[in-house]
Amino acid sequence: MTDLLLRNAMVLQIDADGGHVHLLHEHDVIIRGNRIESVQPTGQADPSHFGEVINVDGRLIMPGLINTHSHVPMVIFRGLAEDVTIDKWFNDYMWPLESNLQAEDVYWGMQLGLAEMIRAGVTSVADHYFYMDEAAQAVEKAGTRALLAWAIFGSQGTPMIERTREFVQRWQGAGGGRIRTWFAPHAPYTCDDGFLRASVATAKALGVGIHIHVSETMEQTQASVAKRGMTPVQVLQETGVFDVPTILAHVCGALPQDITLMAKHQTGIAHAPKTYLKLAMGMAPVIAFREAGIPVGLATDGAVSNNTLDIWESLRLMAMLQKDRAHTPEVMTIAEALYVATRESARVIGLPDDLGAVEPGYLADLIVVDLSGIHHQPLHSVTASLVYNMQPADVQTVIVDGKVVMRDRELLTLDEGEIVSQVRASTTRLAQRVPDQRIQSYNP
């Protein structure tokens, strides 16, 4: 059993009720195994009693960030679908591009995206993609935490449900518990009701949740109502999806009755505002979700719409766009935004008592943030800087499950040089598009 002393830190404390944040100064964080044992004033603990000591020198310790919805390996395609409508984005770019995908692309792409996220202080991701065995291998290697789900389409039929059932069982609890697995029918518009019901039955049997896209735009909602008299969220209710834990990606097209329905169930909403702006999808009503008691977590979505995997940017955009949409700066305060980024995001990925706080008993997924950069100076407000001034490069050290995965900006688990060279070797093949050769058609 390893033990680790983080000495002399400023520690961000976020109240469990979401109302307040405060800072502890000159405190130590003591980690035993993979959990936080104690947060106590510096001076009480004897460094010589610890296997490893990191002198934090007054810098900030806060919970590692959580990306509640991404398609991480999609980084291999980033920059290839710009300035196009959502229909073209799917039909002429993304789905033709993904017909180039091979298992090994996912292995290297997942490592590339995990490296980018570690560098930005992201310690957990709920990922939703293809060839997820290779994604899981990459997570094992990276040492981070992940909730992995293999995206499947109704057109793939029952054999694909069986195949991903095996994936869920194969990887559940792997990486010493860092890896959890869920089920992932892609969306109501790509999965018919029978496929959704079969997915729910399998998820129930396995005791896992479902990670799914729903009502990504108001147009999708309207199309569903026109075609079948139900919103996409009502389709999830109707097909039993809400009988298991869920992560609902996006829900920009939520109607009031959808919010009531989601609030009744054990749902979490993943919020990826950069994608919504870039693809002009409309903005998800986070304030209305939260007022209804629905947990909302921060997300980046994939890098072909979000371009990066920077949760700091998602945090900033979430706060600013909610102010913008509410026509007042008094909503989505710094305290609330940080609560969403930490405790609420932990709740969305199903670990509310394990992640999102630097407190005894929580998992030791922590980051050390250096606020000495000139863009934070003079540091009148640490919490304002965390929401509005952060750059990924301000993250100095990253700890997941009690182990250091980045120390002083050096990645300890992944070989960036090898990853980049492996990914680059495939760029020409990956960038080819044969428009009629696509993995699905977008026609919600």
Added chain:
Amino acid sequence: MTDLLLRNAMVLQIDADGGHVHLLHEHDVIIRGNRIESVQPTGQADPSHFGEVINVDGRLIMPGLINTHSHVPMVIFRGLAEDVTIDKWFNDYMWPLESNLQAEDVYWGMQLGLAEMIRAGVTSVADHYFYMDEAAQAVEKAGTRALLAWAIFGSQGTPMIERTREFVQRWQGAGGGRIRTWFAPHAPYTCDDGFLRASVATAKALGVGIHIHVSETMEQTQASVAKRGMTPVQVLQETGVFDVPTILAHVCGALPQDITLMAKHQTGIAHAPKTYLKLAMGMAPVIAFREAGIPVGLATDGAVSNNTLDIWESLRLMAMLQKDRAHTPEVMTIAEALYVATRESARVIGLPDDLGAVEPGYLADLIVVDLSGIHHQPLHSVTASLVYNMQPADVQTVIVDGKVVMRDRELLTLDEGEIVSQVRASTTRLAQRVPDQRIQSYNP
């Protein structure tokens, strides 16, 4: 006369008509004195003939970024006015805080902000603040380019017009031409018509332009129409402000007749979208401005609303928010966004033939950008990365007026340690607020 060879670069070329961007590979940029002499394939120039050679090693050279509207020294107050309405922001925070301001605060604050901007690749700023002699001294020292304007209020009366007239004359052309000076009545809502007319007369006599806030929100526009039957933009027309060159900050509250009026005159609009979101001011209609032929430049505004001075973030937000507001991702393409960031921003600050392009005859205000960071990989699209993936730390080297001011992330003209320690020494005094002690009242 110095001469400088930048060897083996990828060079960003932005067509003068705004339609296209392309890249030159393996090119040298030759600088003589403060201007670009040539951009030519690597191999033709003999490095031994140059006073200084920088091996760019395939990294990107592009025009230095331009911040067309800021209150740079306001960085000393950053983080002190969060989550409050615009009325409170002015009356309970900013204007009481600014009653603490001393000339020396501006000297150090300006250096702090210039250091932050150099690190982010910003080589020019149109600044609008107080104690501008000290701001000018800081620019002289930093080696950057600035269009400086001393903000004045109608309540200060004619003596202040005289005082800033002297400032304009004292500093015009200083720093070997890097410093230009304009006039800066604060806004129509803080300057009566007589004061605006007197400002125009003085600006005309000096042959300079006016940098002014106008129609910052639709509420300001409506209040002006209710009080006097004219929009704030119409007030500028009425008082002769459009008879001189202008930078109009914000104009979020533009009505169609305002757009027509601004298009008729030699105006430029400074666009600072982060401030608009954070203060819920509404979004300026950049696409409508540009369709009318009005030049728009990127800006950060001050750091108490924008929190940082990062023009990359302004660029990204401008592009994304225009897509969002237009309900289609097809507008404000990458090429157009980069055109706004470079040639159009140069036009807004009155230097369309000198800045904003890496071409022979242009001033040598250039940056070297390193796109090898993992958040850019694999680099399918350099131009997409510039708009959507950039972090300030990707800027490696900064050249202004032919001289290197940052090399390999090291600032060569400013002493960051001293600047930060000087600013920190005043934080307690600066952060005090006596609400009844304010420099102005906001009641547009």
